[in-house]
Amino acid sequence: MSLSSIPLQSSTLIDTYDLDTAQATVARVLKKHEMRCLDQKRDVKTRLNYLKLADTSLVYLHYGANVVVEPGPMSEFYLLHMNIDGDCGIQYRNKEIIATHGRTVIFSPSRPTRFRWRPESRVLAVRINKQALNQHFQTLTGLPVQREIEFEPELAHDTAQGARWLSLLNFIDQDSQQADGLWSSRAGAEQLSGLLMTTLLMGQPGSHQELVNRPLSPAAPRYVKRAEEFMLANIQQTLTLNDLAQHVGVSPRSLTNGFREFRGASPMAYFTNLRLERAHEELLSARPETTVTDVANRIGFQHLSHFASLYRRRYGIKPCETLRRHRG
Numbered sequence: 001m002s003l004s005s006i007p008l009q010s011s012t013l014i015d016t017y018d019l020d021t022a023q024a025t026v027a028r029v030l031k032k033h034e035m036r037c038l039d040q041k042r043d044v045k046t047r048l049n050y051l052k053l054a055d056t057s058l059v060y061l062h063y064g065a066n067v068v069v070e071p072g073p074m075s076e077f078y079l080l081h082m083n084i085d086g087d088c089g090i091q092y093r094n095k096e097i098i099a100t101h102g103r104t105v106i107f108s109p110s111r112p113t114r115f116r117w118r119p120e121s122r123v124l125a126v127r128i129n130k131q132a133l134n135q136h137f138q139t140l141t142g143l144p145v146q147r148e149i150e151f152e153p154e155l156a157h158d159t160a161q162g163a164r165w166l167s168l169l170n171f172i173d174q175d176s177q178q179a180d181g182l183w184s185s186r187a188g189a190e191q192l193s194g195l196l197m198t199t200l201l202m203g204q205p206g207s208h209q210e211l212v213n214r215p216l217s218p219a220a221p222r223y224v225k226r227a228e229e230f231m232l233a234n235i236q237q238t239l240t241l242n243d244l245a246q247h248v249g250v251s252p253r254s255l256t257n258g259f260r261e262f263r264g265a266s267p268m269a270y271f272t273n274l275r276l277e278r279a280h281e282e283l284l285s286a287r288p289e290t291t292v293t294d295v296a297n298r299i300g301f302q303h304l305s306h307f308a309s310l311y312r313r314r315y316g317i318k319p320c321e322t323l324r325r326h327r328g
Contacts, residue, residue: 019046
């Protein structure tokens with residue numbers, strides 16, 4: 001299965017010969033970057049088609065010239081780059097990658113990247129918000145993200161996972177041609193966005209895969225379950241690892257190993273996640289007079305700024321935004 005030669009044809013954002021307009025538009029839908037044209041006499045006719053889907057977006061881009069683009073680290077998002085025609089030379093992870101038709105290259109937010117486009121290069125890129133992907137990972141696993149998710153950088157389209165990925169992109173491309181397609185409603189866009197993230201997380205190897213695709217484990221030891229019960233009964237308390245280990249009668253090291261094996265996180269990370277879930281539930285059911293400070297204090301977060309930072313990392317929005325959305 002292959003993508004159409006010009007995806008997202010109903011969603012053209014620019015079709016221009018003006019280099020400044022092209023750079024400004026690419027910066028707006030992706031990120032700020034350095035760009036220079038290597039062809040002295042060639043006009044850079046840029047076409048950019050753009051489809052926004054909640055926390056993800058699809059971008060079709062064609063420069064029609066030899067162009068060097070240096071965005072540095074993506075910072076706030078993952079970028080999935082696939083050449084529909086031609087190829088692109090890419091510097092990533094201190095090596096040169098030639099992106100060609102038949103595979104997708106996946107870039108992590110924290111790693112700098114440099115692209116060299118050729119006149120025939122036509123690219124479809126998928127932008128996935130980092131915080132949204134972290135939240136989706138937590139939804140799939142019930143576990144907090146311990147460190148930045150790092151994917152294997154290449155996905156071949158002639159594999160089963162590659163076929164699923166292309167099939168999904170084709171479906172979204174066809175849907176985008178319909179004025180009343182799924183993409184046109186908030187609920188539909190969120191579902192398509194979630195499906196893109198699920199397909200990536202469950203299919204592409206990386207640092208996350210063992211947790212997302214882990215088989216059903218045998219029942220956790222009794223001391224892990226007792227520690228969970230103790231956490232829930234004392235959700236508002238400032239518990240330490242020693243407190244938990246002493247309560248269940250094992251060493252801190254044994255408790256840590258048990259949680260990592262059967263819960264995929266350290267005991268304290270797991271406890272923090274439980275507290276954030278409780279705070280999220282309370283914000284969603286809060287009375288009109290309830291404030292974020294009230295909820296944070298009730299759950300046991302002593303520093304509001306720290307709570308807000310943890311909450312935003314977990315849910316992708318500030319606590320006050322959850323409260324505001326709940327109240328309409």
